[in-house]
Amino acid sequence: MVRSFAVLAAFMLAAVLVPAGESARAGDEWPFGSGGGFFARGKDDYNLGLLGAKARDADREPPAEDMRPGMRRVAPGPRPRHDNGPDRLLVEILYPDGPAATAGLRIGDVICGVGGRAFKDGSLPALAKALIKAESKKGKVELLVEREGEKGRIKIPVIIPTGGRAAAKPTVGKGRVAIVEKSLRWLADRQEDDGGFKQTLSGINGAVVQTSLAGLAWLAGSDATEGPYAENIAKAAKFVAANAGKTMMMPGAAAGRMKGLDQTNWGYAHAAIFLGEYLARRDDRDVKRALRECGQALAERQEESGGWAHGPGGPNPLGYLELNIVSGLTLCGMGLARRAGYTPPADVIDKAEAYLKASGGGDGGVGYSDSPGQRGRGNIGRTAISWLGFQALGLSKRPWTAKMRRWTEAHIDDFSGAHASWMQHVLHAGVAANALGKSARKAYWKLMERDMTLARAPDGSFQPRPWHESLSMQSNSDVTFGEVWTTAAWTIVLAGPVDEDGLPGLPAWQGQESRGRR
Numbered sequence: 001m002v003r004s005f006a007v008l009a010a011f012m013l014a015a016v017l018v019p020a021g022e023s024a025r026a027g028d029e030w031p032f033g034s035g036g037g038f039f040a041r042g043k044d045d046y047n048l049g050l051l052g053a054k055a056r057d058a059d060r061e062p063p064a065e066d067m068r069p070g071m072r073r074v075a076p077g078p079r080p081r082h083d084n085g086p087d088r089l090l091v092e093i094l095y096p097d098g099p100a101a102t103a104g105l106r107i108g109d110v111i112c113g114v115g116g117r118a119f120k121d122g123s124l125p126a127l128a129k130a131l132i133k134a135e136s137k138k139g140k141v142e143l144l145v146e147r148e149g150e151k152g153r154i155k156i157p158v159i160i161p162t163g164g165r166a167a168a169k170p171t172v173g174k175g176r177v178a179i180v181e182k183s184l185r186w187l188a189d190r191q192e193d194d195g196g197f198k199q200t201l202s203g204i205n206g207a208v209v210q211t212s213l214a215g216l217a218w219l220a221g222s223d224a225t226e227g228p229y230a231e232n233i234a235k236a237a238k239f240v241a242a243n244a245g246k247t248m249m250m251p252g253a254a255a256g257r258m259k260g261l262d263q264t265n266w267g268y269a270h271a272a273i274f275l276g277e278y279l280a281r282r283d284d285r286d287v288k289r290a291l292r293e294c295g296q297a298l299a300e301r302q303e304e305s306g307g308w309a310h311g312p313g314g315p316n317p318l319g320y321l322e323l324n325i326v327s328g329l330t331l332c333g334m335g336l337a338r339r340a341g342y343t344p345p346a347d348v349i350d351k352a353e354a355y356l357k358a359s360g361g362g363d364g365g366v367g368y369s370d371s372p373g374q375r376g377r378g379n380i381g382r383t384a385i386s387w388l389g390f391q392a393l394g395l396s397k398r399p400w401t402a403k404m405r406r407w408t409e410a411h412i413d414d415f416s417g418a419h420a421s422w423m424q425h426v427l428h429a430g431v432a433a434n435a436l437g438k439s440a441r442k443a444y445w446k447l448m449e450r451d452m453t454l455a456r457a458p459d460g461s462f463q464p465r466p467w468h469e470s471l472s473m474q475s476n477s478d479v480t481f482g483e484v485w486t487t488a489a490w491t492i493v494l495a496g497p498v499d500e501d502g503l504p505g506l507p508a509w510q511g512q513e514s515r516g517r518r
Helices: 013-017 099-103 124-136 164-168 173-190 203-221 230-243 252-257 264-279 285-300 324-340 346-359 380-392 399-410 422-436 438-455 468-473 477-481 483-495
Strands: 003-006 053-057 071-074 089-094 110-114 140-147 150-157
Touching: 089 099, 099 150, 110 124, 124 140, 124 164, 124 438, 164 173, 173 203, 173 483, 203 230, 203 264, 203 483, 230 264, 230 285, 264 285, 264 324, 285 324, 324 346, 324 380, 346 399, 380 399, 380 422, 399 422, 399 438, 422 438, 422 477, 422 483, 438 483, 468 477, 477 483
Parallel strands: none
Antiparallel strands: 003 071, 053 089, 089 110, 110 140, 140 150
């Protein structure tokens, strides 16, 4: 069986009107390879942690150089629950003057093992384990490498940003704090003078999304009033408050071609979540007004079905309207808007609940939409964010909320059904795990410690990775969105637990303010 996919140029056309991440700078390889024309994409590579290298599956054909608009039919790839990656990694990109490049690793080398053992049943677990061990003991990672038919070994020293043995536990204690701090600084270094970030998706609307996520990362990892990022947070709030709901204006015939591609619901929802969390720390009249406007706009944009679309304007060029990843984010946004005195209409919430139920299979899982072929398939990203939305709305005692909570707990580490953006599902599940408590966090990190370790780069950023859908599509939305997207998302998850290791976390979004320390 085959299925049709749109090649980003359809529902993400606005994203390709600007450079993909940082990849379009001529001659610049890190982080996503050089750009090559209007429809060029960044390389969809596995990041190899603090080694400062990226690689693809050596036994798989590389994707085509160019991406053209329109539809194509592709066979769906496998959906492995734990996705351990390929056994042979072909190096494609090196971090300039990074550990791997300095130690002698070259583009074109094939990494086939670590620590004297060849990879078996996937490279990712063994590589992540070796990185954690080396970092915590000030050691080196020894790679088994094939180069031009010859086999050899390369020892790569690992940068030590976490202070020695603390790195052995990168998701708790001092190790976690050190990783968070470096990522917060990386984000601060890339904030624009106006408080926003470079537009890598959907123009100004995308900048609102990126800035909101960066703002949430700073709030989770530092004091909003006296901490080192207080000014960054305030500038981000001002930018988001001024630009939420804005989109690219297209004249004449171009506007007709853009019909159904308005994506401002994403901007409004992320803005409301960030501004609501910000308002929980600092009183700000302008933020309060903007937050009320976000909540009202989201409620008014509900479709007749009870769900939400990318934005107003009817079906997009693929012919669909609602999608429940937006519905869940919208519910979170309206819930956080209550902090500004906004009260979502009861009929809006009731319609949304009925729609979410209709999209799922009755077990608490939230499907893509209620359309034929899209209902009945619960997904961790959609369910987690919808449950968080009902929590934010103060509706935790509703039977449907309890069902979504149980489903989320049971599937907290299942990303095999992720769609469109793998990182988005990692973010939503991670925020939900922090809200659910220690047991859920333990289950989440049992798998995701590996991916977080491999996502880290020498400069403090977090990089995207391939997954079954991006390999099948030959295009990765997380690469298009860029490093701010992935860095902010991982930092939010890592810093999220409330009042642990001296980090404030995200109590408003996670609904933990009245529960005290967890």
